[in-house]
Amino acid sequence: MFKQILKIATRNSPLALIQARYVQQKLYSIYPFLRTELIPIQTHETSTIINKWKHYSSKGIFIKALEIALLEYKADIAIHSVKDIPIINMSKNLQLSAILKRGNPLDALISNVYNKLSELPKNALIGTSSLRRKSQLLNYRNDFIIKPIYGNIETRLKKLDEGKYDAIILSTEGMKRLKLQKRIKEIIPLEISLPSCGQGAIGIQSRKKDQKINALLKQINDKNSFLRVQAERFLCLYLNASCHSPIGSYATFKDNQIILMGLVGTIDGKTIIRRQKLGNHIDIKKISFDLAKELLQNGAKNILHAI
Numbered sequence: 001m002f003k004q005i006l007k008i009a010t011r012n013s014p015l016a017l018i019q020a021r022y023v024q025q026k027l028y029s030i031y032p033f034l035r036t037e038l039i040p041i042q043t044h045e046t047s048t049i050i051n052k053w054k055h056y057s058s059k060g061i062f063i064k065a066l067e068i069a070l071l072e073y074k075a076d077i078a079i080h081s082v083k084d085i086p087i088i089n090m091s092k093n094l095q096l097s098a099i100l101k102r103g104n105p106l107d108a109l110i111s112n113v114y115n116k117l118s119e120l121p122k123n124a125l126i127g128t129s130s131l132r133r134k135s136q137l138l139n140y141r142n143d144f145i146i147k148p149i150y151g152n153i154e155t156r157l158k159k160l161d162e163g164k165y166d167a168i169i170l171s172t173e174g175m176k177r178l179k180l181q182k183r184i185k186e187i188i189p190l191e192i193s194l195p196s197c198g199q200g201a202i203g204i205q206s207r208k209k210d211q212k213i214n215a216l217l218k219q220i221n222d223k224n225s226f227l228r229v230q231a232e233r234f235l236c237l238y239l240n241a242s243c244h245s246p247i248g249s250y251a252t253f254k255d256n257q258i259i260l261m262g263l264v265g266t267i268d269g270k271t272i273i274r275r276q277k278l279g280n281h282i283d284i285k286k287i288s289f290d291l292a293k294e295l296l297q298n299g300a301k302n303i304l305h306a307i
């Protein structure tokens with residue numbers, strides 16, 4: 001049993017804190033006597049990191065800041081939205097040790113006026129800064145006008161409420177965790193918007209060599225969610241994707257078989273390449289690799305090259 005206080009690194013955004021507290025609760029439900037402490041990492045504390053990791057996106061910088069807290073023993077575990085964790089460049093001493101039971105991975109339509117994507121007026125102004133969402137929205141309706149939107153979920157909702165957009169797209173699970181699900185007008189089916197790899201999943205990172213902590217984390221790991229997310233992440237890895245690529249991936253289980261879907265689109269939405277593969281989860285790497293190969297051979301290579 002782990003006797004010390006388990007220190008939990010988290011970003012300090014409202015969603016990140018909710019997710020970290022959720023992990024705390026999960027741990028307490030199994031280990032009622034475990035002592036834990038949240039270590040919120042502030043933006044200004046990351047300024048030295050920002051200089052060192054200039055080539056990272058802002059989200060990547062936060063992930064790095066949490067990783068550094070682990071490497072410097074300021075924390076023992078770090079909580080992330082899996083979709084924000086870059087596919088490559090994780091420190092070699094760290095690992096993704098557990099994924100909690102995944103929530104709804106789909107994208108959601110948020111609007112104060114319109115109830116469905118199909119009911120949006122011609123040339124509707126939609127807020128999203130994700131190329132993946134943009135590509136698929138334009139493929140669905142080429143009259144849509146896609147305008148970037150930044151900031152955390154609350155900031156984006158505020159911009160919607162100020163009338164700057166007809167609708168915005170957010171993660172269904174993010175809205176649910178913030179208890180804002182009432183504001184969701186439509187959960188967008190994956191035929192229209194294939195989610196981002198790892199969307200809707202909370203991941204826990206730890207030091208590889210901390211066997212006691214890793215054994216603890218294993219107890220709150222959801223194997224099914226872990227495998228699904230692994231398949232999606234392998235696909236993105238083999239596609240050589242960054243978080244800026246218009247790539248969607250989604251894995252699910254059906255009768256003990258894993259179904260992995262992948263999609264690469266042009267930013268203008270004119271071309272979308274979508275394929276899927278099915279197989280035993282023992283062969284996850286091979287399924288992901290074969291799917292990436294098939295996508296690349298069928299046009300994804302040219303699309304990704306041009307971006």
Ligand SMILES: NCc1[nH]cc(CCC(=O)O)c1CC(=O)O
Nearest residue numbers: 081084170171173174199200201
């Ligand atoms: N893009 C940022 C981000 N990273 C994780 C979530 C929400 C939580 C999740 O989907 O796991 C969000 C917001 C969003 O996409 O709407």
